[in-house]
Amino acid sequence: MTVPGRRSSTFTRLLRHGFTAPSVAERLLDADELAPVRTDPVLLDALGATADPDLALLGLVRLAEAQEPDERRVFFDTLIAAKPLRDRLLGVLGASEALGDHLARHPSDWHALVTYERADLHPGVAEFERDLAGADDAVSLRVAYRRCLLAIAARDVCGTTDLAQTAAELADLATATLRAALAIASAAAPADAAICRLAVIAMGKCGGHELNYVSDVDVIFVGEPAEPTEGADEGKALQAATRLASHLMRICSETNIEGTIWPVDANLRPEGRNGPLVRTLSSHLAYYQRWAKTWEFQALLKARPVAGDMELGAEYIEAVNPLVWQASERENFVPDAQKMRRRVVDNIPADRVDRELKLGPGGLRDVEFAVQLLQLVHGRSDATLHSGSTLEALTALADGGYVGRADAAQLDEAYRFLRTMEHRIQLYKLRRTHLVPEDEADLRRLGRSLGMRSEPVTELNKAWRRHASVVRRLHEKLFYRPLLDAVAQLAPGEIRLSPKAAGQRLTALGYADPVAALRHLEALSSGVSRKAAIQRTLLPVLLGWFADSADPDAGLLGFRKVSDALGKTPWYLRLLRDEGAAAENLARVLSAGRLAPDLLLRAPEAVALLGDPEGLKPRSHQALEQEVLSAVGRAETAEGAVASVRGVRRRELFRTAAGDLIGSYGTEENPAEEDPGALVDRVGNAVTDLNAATLSGALRAAVRAEWGDTLPTRFAVIGMGRFGGHELGYGSDADVLFVHEPREGVEEQEASQAANKVVAEMRRLLQIPTADPPLLIDAGLRPEGKSGPLVRTLASYAAYYRRWSLVWESQALLRAEPMAGDPELGARFIELIDPLRYPPEGIGEDAVREIRRLKARMESERLPRGADPTLHAKLGRGGLSDVEWTVQLLQMQHGWSEPGLRTTRTREALAAAQAAGLIPTEEAQTLDDAWVLATRVRNAVMLVRGRAGDTFPSDGRELGAVGRYLGYEPGHVGDMLDDYRRITRRARAVVEERFYGAQP
Template sequence: MLHQLPESLQDLAAANIAKMEAAGAIPDEPRITSTIPLVAAASDFVTNSCSENDSNLLHDLCTSKQLFEPSTREQLRARLQEKLDKVSSEEQLLAELRQYRRREAVRIAYRSLAGWADLEETLDETSEMAEAAIDLALHWLYTSLTKRWGVPRDEHGNAQQMVVLGMGKLGGHELNFSSDLDLIFAFPQQGETDGKRPRSNDEFFVKLGRQLIGALDAVTVDGRAFRIDMRLRPNGDAGPLALPFSAIETYYESQGREWERYAMIKARCVGGDYTAGDALTRDLRPFVYRRYLDYGALEQLRETKEMIVNEVRRRGAEENLKTGEGGIREVEFVAQAFQLIRGGRDANLRSRRLMKTLYYLRDQGILTPRSADELIEAYRFLRRAENAVQMLADEQSHTVPQDPVLRARVALGAGFTDVHNFEEKLEHLRAQVHDHFEQVFSSPQVENAPEVQPSTATLIWNESPSNEETITRLQEIGFEHPELLAERLRHFHDGSTVRSLSTRGRKRLDCLMPLLIGACAQARRPTRALERTLDLVDTVARRTAYLALLAEHPMALSQLVQLCDGSAWVARFITAHPLLLDELLDPRSLYEPLGRASLEEDLDYRLSQVESMDLEQQMEVVRQFKQAQQLKVAAADVSGAAPLMVVSDYLTNIAEVTLHRTIELCYQHLTRKHGHPRCGEGNNQRLAHYAVVAYGKFGGLELGYNSDLDLVFIHDSCGQAAVTDGQRPLDNQAFFSRLAQRVIHFLNTPTPGGIVYEIDTRLRPSGKAGLMSTSIEAFYAYQLHNAWTWEHQALVRARPVAGDEQLCQRFNKIRSEVLGLQRDSAQLKEQVSSMRERQRREKGSSDRRLFDIKNDHGGISDIEFIVQYLVLVSAHDHPEVVRYTDKIRLLRALADAEQLSSVDAHRLANAYRSYRRRLHQLALQDEEMAVECEELQPQREAVTELWQRIFNNNQDH
């Protein structure tokens, strides 16, 4: 094998092998004799450990077969526990820990250098070895100390155990071969020990922590086991060695710095009370991961990286594999930037393992496949090279040595027999890493503002010129009515919002505002665009992460300006829900609303990120989903990519998916508590079902952006024995009423994320006086015998939108039967006509110069009443006219049944579309639903003429 080594390493390897042979350290085992030249050339640590420290080490590893297969977490712990079971003093403890570490480190290094272990195995076993040493040493020391001082207890007498948090690469199961261990010591609660001389829990755990550090870090005749670094604890070296959970939580809540968020990403319990430790890391999660998208993290990480770069330059350590340009730290920063930004809303981004995070970023399209694959390849290479450097002499180094022989040895340890190939690969991958790092972390440049001289926009905001200068500059770059705009900018610039900002917040605002002014100058209506976006900035300025998002992403800023320019409603919607700013980052998806199946997939994925029992968080997720999808529809609408009727279809799909999942969640929460509703007796017992019926615009597939949902809840429970089957049984009627109430509460209750939909249930049988959920039999009887004509009119637009399929079919049959009842046409005409007239008086415009598109003579309500009357009067003889619930298809069905001429049906359909389109435009601009009388005069005349023809209404109009 020696001849297969690089020529420069053959003599060195031969000398190391000779030393091992002289000590009798090399077993007569083909797998050893074939690989020992490679290992001897790459590692003095292995060579010296097996010849100078323990010549039986390799023999033992071979005999036990532990050298030839990976070791599990349980095996690593069992081997150390077996040694510690025989320990009776701290001196023995220290000796056994060091011998254990040496033995396992030799095994891990040998397998890695021989090519028997991949990188993941090496990192994982190194981490598990360290964790076993921490946890089992802590247990031994805790037992010993409690014998002298007593057991530490809280105020209720519960025994307290220490929690050791592993930070950095130990927390991520990615420990390098000779790494130090970054630890934090904590304990659950204050109290005192139960010994003869009670000690406070603080004193006990500080003492225990010092003992643990000494057990692992002290240098003895056997060396040291692990270097321990406690500087990541609250307040660093100036802080107590061990703190109660409450103090740790208070510290991070009130004093935690941004770099500590970065450090806490990988924090996990590695010793002591694992249950309490896991609870602590969960409680600290809100400090690490913000609920909103935190693009301020980019700025913070950029600053942290800059400090590292300056330190590297000061030390002349540019070639450092960890902190140098294109090194391991830059790969980590890229992954962890997205974790900090998005981890609050995506639980899959909270992984402590870096490669798992990179794979997820690739799979979700957050990083391109090429970028992610290159980063993963580079990370693997750099970590193998780092381990090869450290396996050389078990030293905490991260730099490939300059000495040619040592450099060749590191290359060999990293899997390269040709050092030049190693160096070329190293240089190439580091260049790629740094390029990806720069793409993520490059500072935003004012020059990105489209076609506007940045100096002008900067002067308008940052230089505080006189009012006359501001007016002149605004006019120069295209703003109309610059006098009013200059006053508005000055008021905002000097106002309370800006004055209250922190130094960092003001810096972000000063970076954003020239970009915003420049982008608005390129809008179709610059002044209107800037006024609307200023409202948004004023609202979100104190949450400066939103300012960072817009400043960091000129594309998002451009989309925001375009949407606000196009629609006052969209501007107000984003201002009310600034979490939606994240949706602006990808224009490709922003203008492509999702279809029904994709909506379901998206909402299911979002809900999968939260605990199944966390109703409050589920409510927030559903709100974010609805708002995000509605923004996509609005963006497509404003841009002209989606016609009106398609917009309503999209909005209806969003409502149906939202409602369907909401009902499922509420049903699950109720059944956990009360069991499932059952009815019937004996062999006829069955599950009782529910259905939800949509009325009004929802039922008629005509939803707008601000539409509420008219809902009726029904069920098919019947019989005497109708109760749930849980430990806390509930009458089925009460169960389904609670289900309806929970659904309404879920959708209708204001939360930090707003509401989902306003819910109106007044169309249920007997209105407000009726039951919240009605049995299908009671609904049928009510419709036949007690319903008013207007309730049958409402039934024309009713359709099931959720629940049991068979129950939905039963409802449709009842609807068809009720609508198909034979009616007195004269009486029906009088009832419909008088009802419409009363509505006109109550809701119509009082200004004769304006036309209320919905409520005035010849408006949408006239079309609705005409259609409803014709359906009710003709359905007995023409049941096909009740098949659909939307106006356009109802008109077509009436024409096909010859209940309306095709000409009249066409005229009404065209008028209806024109009205809907105009109402839609007004809604997007947040304007009143009335126009000048002359604007829609032809459509109004056509509708009025047909109304008079049908109802013989000769009143003035």
């Protein structure tokens, strides 16, 4: 007896084994019927391993109750002795209330789960026909069908079969059931059966060998007279065939005491429900040749004969197959397929769309439609794609290069997961549904049925959303940007597609010069070489990716140039073919503008970076400097040294630009996930580190040319402006100060001469003409500006700043940071200037007024004539200058008391000001958004045009490319400009209040 208020040990064990109603379970375990197994030590373990232990236990009790005592004894003896039976039976009882009901009505059917021979694992149509052979009416057929279904479900939930095998078994069972139903109908009407030939063609999931537990079984009926006849006799034969077909449908579809099997649906036939149920083969062909719509050919992809006159069924398939594989040549084929998919989604009730596992966005139909469209496009010339199975077709598409391996693997994994979810949802009550349940208990059972045990509901929702997201993303890629195999495989003398038709398709994809595009395609893919064969596989994919850019022609031309340069290199095409992201990354980079392709064409081997998952991550400053200094050390001349340094800079600029483009656009495999601010920071840090390493290399080269390893004076390069702030863009100059200090025993004049010679040599070496983006060093922020000496001693800087420093110079020093040369000297320079840029007690009223005056003067005098002040990223309203001066004023006012403000980086200082309560969070976010956007505009202009600029391009294609970089789809550049004006207008309002109206 259990003491009131205390839990029994059984109660605790039940909770531990996953029971949610342990009190009920205790009572059930105490039932007389379970006496033979109540003390079995493995029973609770076996129940706890099921999807729903409470349901499994209840089903076990009901099954035991339905048995006679002698049979019950045999049952429990077998159950205890045979672990396979125990796992199968309890697994089914814990997953399916409906099959538990069946076993309670037919308690001897547990014998169907006893056999565990290898031959039993994957039965086919013949085995199922044997199991259904004794059924001679609708009721007995249902009982036999459920018995077979019981065995399939047992293999499924125990993991003996995978999804594809389970779906194929269900389709084979449906085939056997259709044959049995037709036999029953024929036996009931032997006269009809004698005068006609009737073929049953399976469509949909049954035809594709991928059936659900509960689904309509789609069919088409083909009828012919038993003997060649004409006129009235043919009509009588079709009437007889129609009666047989109708009876077959009723046997399977109607509900009786044993429930229903599944609806047989013949609405995929010509003219749908308005057309005759049975047609002759010639009538079918006439309809398909003249009247069929695109979706009907898509449906025929899965057609296969399953019952009745198999010879007639084979004739039907042979006749319609050529029409299926010619369907993609129909006018508006792709738009029709796309519209049909959109209509399906649009018709889902709003309250169900997020739970719709089959039809909703990211659902099963997205995978199926995408695969089928690609099959129809490419299957004309590739018979390996002629499969009715979604997973088999997906594998074939990947093997043929029509879908990337990574895409196919992700789709395969997601489709298997979503279909398994669908199976387990339907298995519970054997009802046709594709909705994910909302009830917590249902979700728990569903999650546990998929092997999720610790937090089944949370794990299920997370996995479901992740797989749905993958499906949705890849569906958008594969379904709405179809690939053009026929265009890609054009070759001299091979007429797969006329030049006119190919030109029209290329024009539709956005190629401005289809004639030139065709010429590039022929040059890349013609011939019988292995290189041409791989190109013919790659080009359909690349054409679609190029077409997704603002300038497809430039992308294709760039690809031809890179392929001409690297085509004989064995790793190049193998990289593009085998590395899922490499080809897409290359396409994005080549069609995004001029800078990255120009860099790549000067260093084609950098393509290898695109196939390495780590290849697009910027390298550290330490690694860059080490490589640069090593290259300088190996060079024989200063010019050769700087040429080597430029080679490193070219490659690393490409790495950064490619990573920026791909991170901004994303790829179908790796969509853009980083926020724009993170991308801006990454580019700024990468370009800054690269330019700092380049200056270190130039400095080392200049010193070695004259003095060997040791310069007579210690020397440091101080970064200023965006350089010191780690905010450089691709086209930014490097603002610098040069500082030196004579070594012990060296006269100051000698040291000064040496320092000036080093600066002059560095500038000469860096200004040697080159096709690479230049690195211009600008020392205009030095004391006395252009009229002052280029390089000073530390003592000279100290004297100047002590006596002559102006407010603007203190403000400029906010961005000062050592970048190259002697690190100790650089640190001492920073120690010198800190009191100037972060003055104790802040700056006074006069200084604030002077800063405001300088800013207002800059706005009125430096904005280029004719420039739109609402669209100028640097000096315009709410642009970089507005945000930076506002932040710098806060730094000079409060940097002495707020350590977080003592940084050269604008965004860091702004975040510190917000954290210190110096600016409201919303206003800080507004300024940050504007600064990030303006910086991205400048980067985009350089990437697109290959030269620096502070305003949006006027050329339409260049403007579109800038929009693509900023995340706008083609045709939405107006939205981009409106958004820019809106964001910067808000920022300017903050500047007006915080900068021009701020109190010192």
